[in-house]
Amino acid sequence: MSDQYQQDPQAGGNPKSGPVKVSTYSHGNVPGVSYRGGYAHSPREDEEQPAPAAAAPRQRAQPAGGTRVMPAERPGGSPPPAQPRPPRGGGGRPKKRRSGFGRFLRWFLAVVLIIVIALVGLAWYAWSRIDKVDAVPDDHGSAVSDGRVFLVVGSDSRSDLSDEERSELGTGTAEGQRADTIMLLHVPSGGRPALISIPRDSVVDIPGEGSQRINAAYAFGGPALLVETVEANTGVAVDDYVEIGFGGFADIVDALGGVEMCLDEAIEDEKAHIDLPAGCQELGGTDALGYARARYFDPRADLGRVERQRELMSAIADEAMSPGTLLNPIEFSRAALSGGNALVLDEGTGPLDMLTFIRSMTKVTGDSGDTLTVPIGSAGNTVAWDEAAAGELWTALREGSEVPSHLLEE
Secondary structure, three states: OEEEEEEOHHHOOOHHHOEEEEEEOOOOOOOOOEEEOOEEEOOOOOOOOOOOOOOOOOOOOOOOOOOOOOOOOOHHHOOOOOOOOOOOOHHHOOOOOOOHHHHHHHHHHHHHHHHHHHHHHHHHHHHHOOEEEOOOOOOOOOOEOOOEEEEEEEEOOOOOOOHHHHHHHOOOOOOOOOEEEEEEEEEOOOOOOEEEEOOOOEEEEEOOOEEEEOOHHHHHHHHHHHHHHHHHHHOEOOOEEEEEEHHHHHHHHHHOOOEEEEEOOOEEEOOOOEEEOOEEEEEOHHHHHHHHHOOOOOOOOHHHHHHHHHHHHHHHHHHHOOHHHHOOHHHHHHHHHHHHHHEEEEOOOOHHHHHHHHHHHHHOOOOOOEEEEOOEEEEOOOEEEOHHHHHHHHHHHHHOOOOOHHHOOO
16 A cells, blocks of 8 residues: 545545545455545445455464364354253263163162061061070079070970871870970080080989989979979079970971981881981981980980980081071071971070070080080989089089080090
């Protein structure tokens, strides 16, 4: 562009008008300016005004050291489509879909929780069905014990058996009730538990009844008099009472699916209604009960029977605490319900006490516990204890120490 002064051609050469400043544009285009003869003039009214150019989009300041590339304009000048806004929460990040394993784990845990709740409810229901008796006295007198002492009794009462059950189990029709099995399970505060058999023909002093076989105490005064008799003749305080009858014993074994017993020789006892071959075998409820009662085939009579009873009781406890029973809801349910129907406990015996009882019974079958019979002085139609050796045994229970090794059976 260059500037010069000249007469305005439209002034008609009127000198009054004077020279005007004229700018000559060699290039470019100024909006709103009309060009005629190379000179810029104000546009005439009859001239078409050019459309104003679209304002260039504003550009944001670019960071130093780099060039920002603007997106290309869309056809027709339409604005670009709006971008979807990220969902609120979570920092704008999309939610992760849970894996199939996560869903399976939640489902599995829910099922396990339901099963656990159901089993706990079942155990509570079974516990509520257990009969309770007032067997253990509040005042033990001079009897003491350290640890926990359970009096375990197998009753030969047939009163709860039908005629068909009596025939099937081979129990006979004897009236009344006696303690067919008497054991003491001693669980010391520290050391090995011991399961001690007391022969039912042991002659002892029964309070108020004089010198009698010990099982007669149950017939005279039930569980309470039997507990009192044991404490009076041993000086050992009894903490818990556990009783099971003929029918309940068979039901528990059947509910557990049987128990495995290994016989050194065949057993045939007509009165016990069993005929078992030698060797290891699974015993059902009827055969297990016959095995616990059999004594006429054995020259040692009741002394041999108490040993078999200890073996069988320990095997039942071991099966009850096995993973196959505890982890199988069906097996656990059957065992819990049969136990609830079969057991009789002292009013002060609780669920935790029974757990201690079962666990200790399983220990005496292996290397973690001991089994023995009260030391015997003489045996025949009746049994007399060895006073000196039996005295050592009772002292160990009173003091909470382990049974002296020389008293244990080989």
